[in-house]
Amino acid sequence: MTSQDVILGLLMHHSLSGYDMKHKMETILSYFNNASFGTIYPTLSKMEKEELITKQSVIQEGRPNKNVYSITEKGREQFKTYMYSPVEDNEFKSDAMTRLFFGEFVEKDVIVGVLEEYLQRTKGHMERLSKLYVECQPEMSHSQEICIQIGINNSESQIRTLTQGIVRLKNLAEK
């Protein structure tokens, strides 16, 4: 799965500008994907050359002009090829968990701090997802609902585990 596949997926519904795509990636796709402008714009240029998408320049008043991209028939085929290809493994990398793993080499307070920050971030993450779910549920597909439920339920589970972990570590420190 590359950024190209995600862009093709986004264009299956509507035509979008690079800026719009970035916004979608930061909201509805953010919990299992990410891409910066430095990835999006060069990828769009490449895809246009390969005739997977076409560009239309839209002149706007009071705003910068924008390039709106649409998917071509060739692009739709490419997207199908992706959707039928073997599923790749998830990629996960956690700095917070790495610190927990090596926690024995620093003071307990530092680790409690890591846990508390991780908990706050997870709570924020879950709130954003829950809000998104409430807002977008009417227009969501069935598999999109499953997708966001995975995100919400995993966050909930993580909040529970972290909360318990903090209590246990703190008790240990007092004794």
Next chain:
Amino acid sequence: MTSQDVILGLLMHHSLSGYDMKHKMETILSYFNNASFGTIYPTLSKMEKEELITKQSVIQEGRPNKNVYSITEKGREQFKTYMYSPVEDNEFKSDAMTRLFFGEFVEKDVIVGVLEEYLQRTKGHMERLSKLYVECQPEMSHSQEICIQIGINNSESQIRTLTQGIVRLKNLAEK
């Protein structure tokens, strides 16, 4: 957090060869980290030049010789600097979830297939973690226990969500 920080952490306890490190990353660190030989060996060379680690060649019989690396005082300081630095956000990328998100553009069976494979992989993942927990619990630190519990509990939660999702999608297909 770079591979360097992880390598320093691994060397805080024992001296290790690059091959040993790869093994650790594939087992006890695998659920929040990963690195290939193509990353490990060049990083070790770089770290040796920077005097964060030292190399000792060990001649073995019936096996290839190996280079065993030990952390230096400078390396320990560098490791502490890492452990006290601001915690970076988790990185997560999921091909399976991307396909769920764009599931409306393919047949329901394809999505059920994605869900079932994702479920099987998650089950396998959880079994490996549970086994690891049972095997290593005696020598695990408190924060390491929290770390692996996060992994196990998140997997459990994901198994539940996926199982429910499969049932719901399948019922929908029958109607």
Next chain:
DNA sequence: GGACACATGTAACAAGTTACATGATTAA
């Protein structure tokens, strides 16, 4: 005979990040 574990290393390549460059409008 074949696969796997042990063991190290490089080179080519892919992918993505960060920072820079530009610039108008709008709201606090």
Next chain:
DNA sequence: TTAATCATGTAACTTGTTACATGTGTCC
């Protein structure tokens, strides 16, 4: 006036992956 939103794009850099190259011993 300061920040945010809208809007695109490039260049340098970092990081990591895959594949190749090499070779022995052990187990089935």
